Amino acid sequence: MSALSAAPAVQAQTALTKGVAVTSLAGAVGTTRDFTLVVPAGATQLSFALSGGSGDADLYVRRGAQATSSSNDCASESATNAETCSFASPTAATYYVRVQAYRAYSGVSLVGNYTAGGGTPATVTLQPGVPVSGQGAVAGAWLRFRLDVPSGATNLTVRTSGGTGAADLYVRAGAEPSASAFDCRPLVVGNEETCTFAQPQATSYYIGLYGYQAFAGVTLTASFTQPPTGGATWPGFDAYYVNAIGKTGVALRSALNTAAAHGHVRMSYSAVWDALKYTDEDPANTANVILIYTGRSQAKTYNASTNSSDPDAWNREHVWAKSHGFPDEGQWAHTDIHHLRPADVSVNSTRGNKDFDWGGSPIAEAPGNLTDADSFEPRAAVKGDVARMMFYMAIRYEGNDATGVGNLELADNVGTSGNLFGKRCTLVAWHRADPVSADEIRRHGRIVERQGNRNPFVDYPAWAEELFASGCP
Numbered sequence: 001m002s003a004l005s006a007a008p009a010v011q012a013q014t015a016l017t018k019g020v021a022v023t024s025l026a027g028a029v030g031t032t033r034d035f036t037l038v039v040p041a042g043a044t045q046l047s048f049a050l051s052g053g054s055g056d057a058d059l060y061v062r063r064g065a066q067a068t069s070s071s072n073d074c075a076s077e078s079a080t081n082a083e084t085c086s087f088a089s090p091t092a093a094t095y096y097v098r099v100q101a102y103r104a105y106s107g108v109s110l111v112g113n114y115t116a117g118g119g120t121p122a123t124v125t126l127q128p129g130v131p132v133s134g135q136g137a138v139a140g141a142w143l144r145f146r147l148d149v150p151s152g153a154t155n156l157t158v159r160t161s162g163g164t165g166a167a168d169l170y171v172r173a174g175a176e177p178s179a180s181a182f183d184c185r186p187l188v189v190g191n192e193e194t195c196t197f198a199q200p201q202a203t204s205y206y207i208g209l210y211g212y213q214a215f216a217g218v219t220l221t222a223s224f225t226q227p228p229t230g231g232a233t234w235p236g237f238d239a240y241y242v243n244a245i246g247k248t249g250v251a252l253r254s255a256l257n258t259a260a261a262h263g264h265v266r267m268s269y270s271a272v273w274d275a276l277k278y279t280d281e282d283p284a285n286t287a288n289v290i291l292i293y294t295g296r297s298q299a300k301t302y303n304a305s306t307n308s309s310d311p312d313a314w315n316r317e318h319v320w321a322k323s324h325g326f327p328d329e330g331q332w333a334h335t336d337i338h339h340l341r342p343a344d345v346s347v348n349s350t351r352g353n354k355d356f357d358w359g360g361s362p363i364a365e366a367p368g369n370l371t372d373a374d375s376f377e378p379r380a381a382v383k384g385d386v387a388r389m390m391f392y393m394a395i396r397y398e399g400n401d402a403t404g405v406g407n408l409e410l411a412d413n414v415g416t417s418g419n420l421f422g423k424r425c426t427l428v429a430w431h432r433a434d435p436v437s438a439d440e441i442r443r444h445g446r447i448v449e450r451q452g453n454r455n456p457f458v459d460y461p462a463w464a465e466e467l468f469a470s471g472c473p
Helices: 249-261 270-279 345-351 380-396 423-433 438-451 461-466
Strands: 014-015 024-026 034-041 044-051 054-063 074-076 084-085 093-115 132-137 142-148 152-159 167-173 193-197 202-212 215-225 285-292 297-299 314-318 342-344 375-377 409-411 420-422
Touching: 024 034, 044 054, 044 132, 054 084, 074 084, 084 132, 093 345, 093 461, 132 142, 132 202, 142 215, 152 167, 152 202, 152 438, 202 215, 215 438, 249 380, 249 461, 270 314, 270 342, 285 345, 314 345, 342 345, 380 409, 380 423, 380 461, 409 423, 423 461
Parallel strands: 014 034, 409 420
Antiparallel strands: 024 093, 034 093, 044 084, 044 093, 054 074, 054 093, 132 215, 142 202, 152 193, 152 215, 167 202, 285 297, 314 342
């Protein structure tokens, strides 16, 4: 008889208890931990959530069979340990859960929960500026979240948007909100609700979404302006950038090149239209986007894709001009939304592919913007944003990978060509004058949600000084 091949090893399964966290999970890169949760008939709002610790663990869930990274009903693969899989109307079955180490991780907690007999799902920890989408609950049910706000933070904003049905937003500092105990409860018609706190406390803010009517597809985002220290603006910083922290010079640049590429999923140029409608959405009017140079709030639908002859439509502005290193759509930088922004067609034409520098003549249609024969100066509110996009591009694309993009570099002059772009010290000055804001952090979080990778200079602004400020006044 021919030899039989060995049967695949059976993974050990750990049974979860409803609502009880399994803590102190750890694993080396590539390893897996497997769990099960028996969900009874009639259960609703089933959720599995990873949180805490360091490193990067991903979450996979499947009903009735072993979950893997390639076979699952839900895959949550962010660049941190904040992972969530939710099922508004689960069927009665055993749900299989896999925690897989994208990078080595430790100190992580996993909880599985569902609503049954009036219970509520586990509280999910939010990352500032990173939306959680697809939220839903039955009428009368709660979804619970938490955001940790550091000392010195300002302009805390908690916002719900999109979806169907009617979700009511409740926010409370230091304790779970209820129908009678809260610090903010907008109670508006629909799911577009916002709570703001100009000077929030240094504490955990607890957020509840209550089903006034059954709701589904709602997005929740919470963000704040970080203390102006020049340090990390994102709680996941220590784990995500573990290989860059403490390094300088060439070693730091190499580490950030790797970090900036992590999780990057290239999109088509046509997909950029919808991506920008999300990343640059006007918080005050979700039917609109904010145009980068004019600051104008304009209908998402009023763009050059459908209004090609209108100079006041908006189009896809390459802040690092595509003629400087990546003219073809197949090159990853061509569709990298970290540097793509909605812009007025005629103002975008005025900017062209000019370098960034001080001075020039005012642009009547875009107050605060100046231009001359070889340079463009954007309005003050986005100077730092522009600078950090340019720093990102110079780090992300070093000509050392399969993106089809050569080595992009910042130059000390204007009138550049090829893979060069200027002007380095001007951009450093703009970065200093216009620090990372809550709006920039919010947009960055939405970019990460759509494209997967991060901009190190939004997460840790001080790295711009280390890598680009040499010789700059």
